[in-house]
Amino acid sequence: MEPIFLAPYFQKKIWGGRKLETQFNYDIPAGDIGEAWVISAHPHGPSTILNGALKGKTLDVAYKENPEYFGNPKEPVFPLLTKILDANDSLSVQVHPDNEYARIHEGELGKTECWYVLSAEPGSYLIYGHHAKTKAELKEMIESGDWDHLLRKVPVKKGDFFYVPSGTIHALTKGIVVLESQQSSDTTYRLYDYDRVDAVTGEKRELHLQQSIDTTTVPATDPKLNIVTTTQGESKVTEYLQPPVSPFFYVDKLDVVDELQLSRGEHPYVLVSIIDGAGQLVVDGQQFGLKKGTNFIIPNQVHDYTLTGQMAAILSAPVEN
Incomplete structure (x- = not known):
């Protein structure tokens, strides 16, 4: 797939x-x-x-x-x-x-x-x-x-x-x-x-x-975010949004250095936008070229995937109700 x-x-x-x-x-x-x-x-x-x-x-x-x-x-x-x-x-x-x-x-x-x-x-x-x-x-x-x-x-x-x-x-x-x-x-x-x-x-x-x-919400209040960064080798994943702070979507930033192995996890699908750099997406042994401005969805039939190269991406996924 x-x-x-x-x-x-x-x-x-x-x-x-x-x-x-x-x-x-x-x-x-x-x-x-x-x-x-x-x-x-x-x-x-x-x-x-x-x-x-x-x-x-x-x-x-x-x-x-x-x-x-x-x-x-x-x-x-x-x-x-x-x-x-x-x-x-x-x-x-x-x-x-x-x-x-x-x-x-x-x-x-x-x-x-x-x-x-x-x-x-x-x-x-x-x-x-x-x-x-x-x-x-x-x-x-x-x-x-x-x-x-x-x-x-x-x-x-x-x-x-x-x-x-x-x-x-x-x-x-x-x-x-x-x-x-x-x-x-x-x-x-x-x-x-x-x-x-x-x-x-x-x-x-x-x-x-x-x-x-x-x-308009009155009075205005700033959302209190729980931002968490994890590393995998030299690559890192920064989790910006997740429930309960964000009831509609998860949002992460991916910083890829050489290789970052990822899983769709419990998300039904995942949206990914490459915002800097270039590299490849590897799915079931297939390789797909990526560059700044590339946008794709990891569908439900794909569970594990890998990003290689030097690049940054924003990932989002729906919160299921």
């Missing part, structure tokens, strides 16, 4: 740039490309399978038609989405709903996410959290545009990791590139967009002030 390799789906964004081409050597469309949906079964941008018996299918179709590759899951939709984001300009200040609010109002999953920072220009920062103590204070500060007092700014550098549960006010700002692991959702509520005007429509982008107030 082979791993499932995937081709990204690219999204144009008002804040996008060209770093997906220059940093990852992706063949991206013309214009401002903000996002590569590198492992996606979301209908707004599904990835296409590049190899094996499922070659040519989009991941959403494969998930429905070939459930055995994913451990015959109970979830009706593929629950995870991996993206690479190029913030050539600042994203809107935004918040995402939880599962219940999104189900009622949007008909899809909520959106909890996390970021691994791939690059950041000197002086870069995130919007991460807020200073309002009550919902009434939050509403007053949003409606009056008191952003300097409301928004919390956090310095950021390459290699940083941030967990962003639903209900967290947040934004990437200019000069940052991240790999984002998230629930498979495309629901975003904007509360501030710097009064930008869309080049096509000539109008300001829509804001969602009431939804933002409804879904």
